[in-house]
Amino acid sequence: MFELFLLATATLLVSYLYARLRYWRFTQYVHISQLPNHLLWGHLKVFGEFMYCGILDRHPDRIFEEMWESIGRPPIMLISKPTKLFPLSVPKSPTWTHMVPLIGSTSILGREGSRLNTCGTSYPFFLPLLLEKMETFWNRLDQLIVSGEEFSLETLISNLTFDVIGAAVLAVDLHAQHIDPSKQGEIIRLFRQLLAKRIDILIKNIIQHKYAELKEEVDGNRRQSIVALGLQESEALTPQLVSETSDQVRSFLFAGHDTNTSALQWAFYELSHTPRALKAIRDESDPRIICATLVHKGDSLLLRMHYINAVIKETLRLHPPAGTVRMTEPGTGFTVRAATGEEYCLDGLIMYSCQSIIQRDPNVYGDTADDWHPPSAWRPFERGPRACIGSELANLESRVIIAIVARKYDFIKTGLGESALDENGLPMLNGKGQYKSKPELYNASQKLE
Template identity: 50%
Template sequence: MLIPVLFAAATFLSSYLYTKVTKLRYLRFAQYEHIPQLPTSLLWGHLKTLGELTKRGTNDRHPDKIFEEMWEAKGKPPIMFVDLRPVSAPMLLVTTHEVAEQVSRPSKLFPLSPTKSPTWTHMAPIIGMTSILAKEGHEWKDLRRRYTPGFTSRHLWTLLPLILEKTKPFIQHLDHFAATNQVFPIETIISNLTFDIIGAAVLYVDLNAQHLDRSQQGEVIRLLWELLRTYADDKNNLPWWLIPRVHYKRRRLGKRIDTLVRALVCQKYAEAKSQRSSSSTTKDISSIVALSFQDSDTETLLTPSKLTETSDQVRTFLFAGHDSLTSSLQWAFYELSRTPRALQAVRKELDSVLGPETDPAAICARLLSHSEDIFPKMKYINAVIKETLRLHPPASTVRMAAPGSGFTLRTSATDGQKDYLVDGLILYSCQSIIQRDPAVYGDNADKWVPERWLEKNADIPAAAWRPFERGPRNCMGQELANLESRVIIAIVARKYEFVKVGLGESVSNDVDEYGQFKVREELYNTRRVTAKPVDGTLMPVKLASPS
């Protein structure tokens, strides 16, 4: 009796294993075989290749660099399949602007462009579960409509006094470091400055972020820094079941931040309600959140769901509003420090639009009194910002083609013009590859050349520059980021000089054919939620010599 039972069990087990292996072979080798890809492993897909490439180079370099190496090994196709199962869903690496544009634009299938990828949830402790970054359909449209007034050009100009006021502690720190000749990571003071600016813009509150001593900062900022540190390694976006302790810590910190932000939102809502019912003609609508309340019925209570949603948007703006700007300003100051002709051009332009005065207080006063005349004339500075974001984009966009949706992408004629069904794939438009395309930017695509944006005959497709993404879901805060960047560069560029030490340090005073100093070792990005210079951009600062 026992032998037939064992035989039946063995038969069942063999059949079960055969079925599973057959399905696994289909998923690994057949399901997406129509898409260009590197050889894959039955058990580990492309994770094995990813791991091997990581070990060959600097192991904390940004994953985009490893994807780029995989893409080069495959011959640089316009799209490439990368199988990250079981750690993550399978991914389509998009490497040309023609295909990326199809991912971001609206269509009959996706009227608001393809949906965001569910991989965003590792950021939920930072931005909340109802963030505008995660919403879809009418919910997303409602949120976008509610917060758009706070990001219009007309409103942003009213924020200029706030931005200029927040630069004062920043300048004091630079003066201190210049006097002490101290090497410091400029990421720290830039990040603190941008936190203070976005806190004032979003809530009209002082987050007290610019103390160098973390213990002296506001509680929201201290907790945010502690939370962001949990993302500062190679476990950045692993699923929770691989990092349960880190995941628990993130959730705990996220809840504490949410509690503090909710209290601030309630305070601002009460102020808006009081102003609405007041007979005074002066209304404090200077904050982005206050503007979002203008369409609300302030006679009703702030419902729990609305409070949650508002808190999540504030947290989203705090993170996004400081993160990309912190990265891009570091790279801008670094590139200016190693490109004398560009720094000279920036200073010449500032002399022209601001006059010879380099004192920050005087510059702030002139910006306030003549802003509408001055900012449109900052053409070279705009080119510096645009080129920095091209060469060093802080992040890329991640969408999802739902299984069964029938979503198809078409490659360009130069790439064979072929249609690819991409159902069930994460769609990752890798900006660091797209924005360095030699077919678009020429032989110097890997070089920092602001002048490319000033050439009248430059044939650069609009879709080939996409650090703020494109389409309906482009970043609503891009104009605020650009305003902040111009203000900070205008105040800093003529008074101070930065010199990189360590990674990215210049070898000598000899410049290459593009007017840049050669370096001993290249400065590179690592991933801390988004892309940032690996060492925080270590630099001493000194007062610039008179022209």
């Protein structure tokens, strides 16, 4: 009798779960244009099918774009205006929590609501520290030019970016640019291996040390940093404050180094095969005076570099290195209206702001949406109260690097994306004024070592 009861309960439960799953997969969101759903795998199955139809390690954003195109580019939902329900911004998706082991549970990346400042933060000490850290970068480039070695720009820029963030956030030298990788600072070596716990311990030690310095030193002697500014009003350094500060520092390192590195690599790639753009930059900036003027007059000179600013914007439009993911709980009643007039309730759905799609939309950018032709418009740092806090630092760094490297050095891309050469060994221009590439360069989904 009891066995019969168990069997009946199990059958009922399975039927209930099956019906819920069927509803969830095939009924609940049926009004939103989409590719066929699989009962168990959802859209993962069709994602896999698309993935196998092209270069296997291409970035998932590229696959999303192909999926979107295959169903006739249905409306993109842009939630950029305040709504009654969410006057500041739509809540972040809980998917960010998979990064908690690396950046901590109180990370700014998971916070809601408005920051004190709504845009990227800029401080006057950014520029001098940037110029200081760049000296090692220029010296290394000069050495490589003399040796004639082929080298990876990614490593150089990534190390520079780490050093800039270390100086801006903590006023420490992370020694990321040390020529011998085994002598790089410990935080850098641990970061590359994603050894989160040990990074946390090291950063907490630095914070305690910096706080002690802050309380001892006379204002004028101190090296400024974002952490020092944040702690200066605190009367005591509680364990909670140390822990939360460490979470923010690790978030800055995590969110800031790869994004800027990727953007700069793409900018140099585009410049290396677009001679008219390189010429425009070279006409605009003279490296002999840039450094000297920057030291004396600050970054107002950078704002006047209109063409470089356009190059950065256009690079971030076509090759956005980051995005954001949002979600409202089921039952919230978060409804958006598409340009076509249709309304969609998006509760319970993970909303991914896929900038590769948004910023290449032919309805906005026309038939040449996929071509790199500065100037342009975009949202790579996202918008609203939780938009990228590092955008000013990123822009400053990119402007200075491009202004000097593009003018001072000749550079070509080797390997994937290198230019096709004619019988005289010269690159050939296509109809858009860019050099033809042999294999096309693409963003890959990075595998952790």
